[in-house]
Amino acid sequence: MKHFAPILVPIIIGGITGASAQVDVPPNFGIEVKWQIEIQSTLDNNSALTPTDALVWDLDLYHVSRHPEVIGYLRDNIEGVNIICYFNAGLVQDSDCDWDDWQRPEFIGLLGNYYENDPETGERWVNIRNQTGIDRIKRRVRLAAQLGCDGVDPDNIDGYTIDEGGENGTGFNLSDDDYVNFVTQLAQEAHSLTTNRSFTLLIGQKNAAELVERLEPNLDFAVLEDCKNLREEADRAFCADFQPYIANEKPVFSIEYPSSLRDPAAPQQCRATGADEAQFEASCANDTTPDGPLGNYRFSEILKLRDEADESTELNGCTQYCDREVVVTAINSELDGDECTATGVESFGLKGRFWKLFSA
Ligand SMILES: *[C@@H]1O[C@H](CO)[C@@H](O)[C@H](O)[C@H]1NC(C)=O
Ligand SMILES: *[C@@H]1O[C@H](CO)[C@@H](O)[C@H](O)[C@H]1NC(C)=O
Ligand SMILES: *[C@@H]1O[C@H](CO)[C@@H](O)[C@H](O)[C@H]1NC(C)=O
Ligand SMILES: *[C@@H]1O[C@H](CO)[C@@H](O)[C@H](O)[C@H]1NC(C)=O
Ligand SMILES: *[C@@H]1O[C@H](CO)[C@@H](O)[C@H](O)[C@H]1NC(C)=O
Numbered sequence: 181m182k183h184f185a186p187i188l189v190p191i192i193i194g195g196i197t198g199a200s201a202q203v204d205v206p207p208n209f210g211i212e213v214k215w216q217i218e219i220q221s222t223l224d225n226n227s228a229l230t231p232t233d234a235l236v237w238d239l240d241l242y243h244v245s246r247h248p249e250v251i252g253y254l255r256d257n258i259e260g261v262n263i264i265c266y267f268n269a270g271l272v273q274d275s276d277c278d279w280d281d282w283q284r285p286e287f288i289g290l291l292g293n294y295y296e297n298d299p300e301t302g303e304r305w306v307n308i309r310n311q312t313g314i315d316r317i318k319r320r321v322r323l324a325a326q327l328g329c330d331g332v333d334p335d336n337i338d339g340y341t342i343d344e345g346g347e348n349g350t351g352f353n354l355s356d357d358d359y360v361n362f363v364t365q366l367a368q369e370a371h372s373l374t375t376n377r378s379f380t381l382l383i384g385q386k387n388a389a390e391l392v393e394r395l396e397p398n399l400d401f402a403v404l405e406d407c408k409n410l411r412e413e414a415d416r417a418f419c420a421d422f423q424p425y426i427a428n429e430k431p432v433f434s435i436e437y438p439s440s441l442r443d444p445a446a447p448q449q450c451r452a453t454g455a456d457e458a459q460f461e462a463s464c465a466n467d468t469t470p471d472g473p474l475g476n477y478r479f480s481e482i483l484k485l486r487d488e489a490d491e492s493t494e495l496n497g498c499t500q501y502c503d504r505e506v507v508v509t510a511i512n513s514e515l516d517g518d519e520c521t522a523t524g525v526e527s528f529g530l531k532g533r534f535w536k537l538f539s540a
Pocket of ligand 2 (some may be wrong): 286287288289290310311312313
């Protein structure tokens, strides 16, 4: 499958406002595809893989960089699988393999407030209005291609929502236009790269419903959290805003977080019977027409654990699908502490890590 993404060139020359880049999409990356997302820990490659019929997997880029063998583990177990590599694009976090590099004196000014103004999160907003900041995040896109990912899922592209009205949440007074420019540049970078499987490196939109009109033409899929507004924390339902993706044959991966999916007796775990009936029905209700009331026509739905109070279970292996199947993908947090194999820092020898990608 191919589609054409008009790439907006930031500098307008001679009245030409855009060029078209052909995006070569791999097989099994269509709308309504079954998927899995697991960004809590590295997949446990010593366990039997489940579910083996999910044809798109979204995994943390730095888990993959620490354990590149998970790419082969997925490909060996699922023919034609597509692997999306998630990374934090709007913030850098202390578990990221390039964290130390951001602390260098010449870059430290690119880091703003801590996430939710809480240093314990270990996550700081990036000045994505500054071209150096953008270029440094682009390296994560290139790292994804080097590791053999098929796409990237850049998270936290909505810092403008905490800077509105002079709130200064990021520390850089960033606007929606700043984030559109940032993600458009990441899309140009991704679409300039050919994956290990000879397709175009894909790139998606994470939440940020206000940006759909401006970003969708340049992106290949979307990943949404709680678009039905079933949790108390959110403020409005926004599924329908993403129908332009569906109209253009681009998958929308939609996560709902029913609290009853958690096992009350073992809070780290998945309830074997899945979410309770009311939450299951609400989470899985779907429109049968593009203009239906929920706005989620033809979305790829998945139910996962999320708990603001205990992030250690967030987006772990526990999963329920809308055919009621409950599966727990095996993960292994003990693998996570290992040295970074590839940092995304494009200088050989930084802590002696990057070369290992090639010598492994
Ligand atoms: C899993 O990956 C590790 C490297 O982290 C490797 O040593 C081990 O052999 C792999 N296990 C299997 C079953 O492939
Ligand atoms: C962007 O950040 C770099 C690195 O911190 C700094 O040297 C440069 O002056 C900044 N550019 C602007 C326009 O603020
Ligand atoms: C915004 O926050 C940053 C970081 O805390 C601070 O340096 C800056 O002065 C603030 N700007 C405004 C206008 O409050
Ligand atoms: C923040 O940026 C907006 C434009 O996006 C500008 O109008 C406003 O004056 C800026 N505020 C500060 C405190 O710099
Ligand atoms: C793609 O990546 C895998 C896993 O890293 C590797 O085994 C394979 O040789 C790579 N293929 C190409 C064509 O680079």
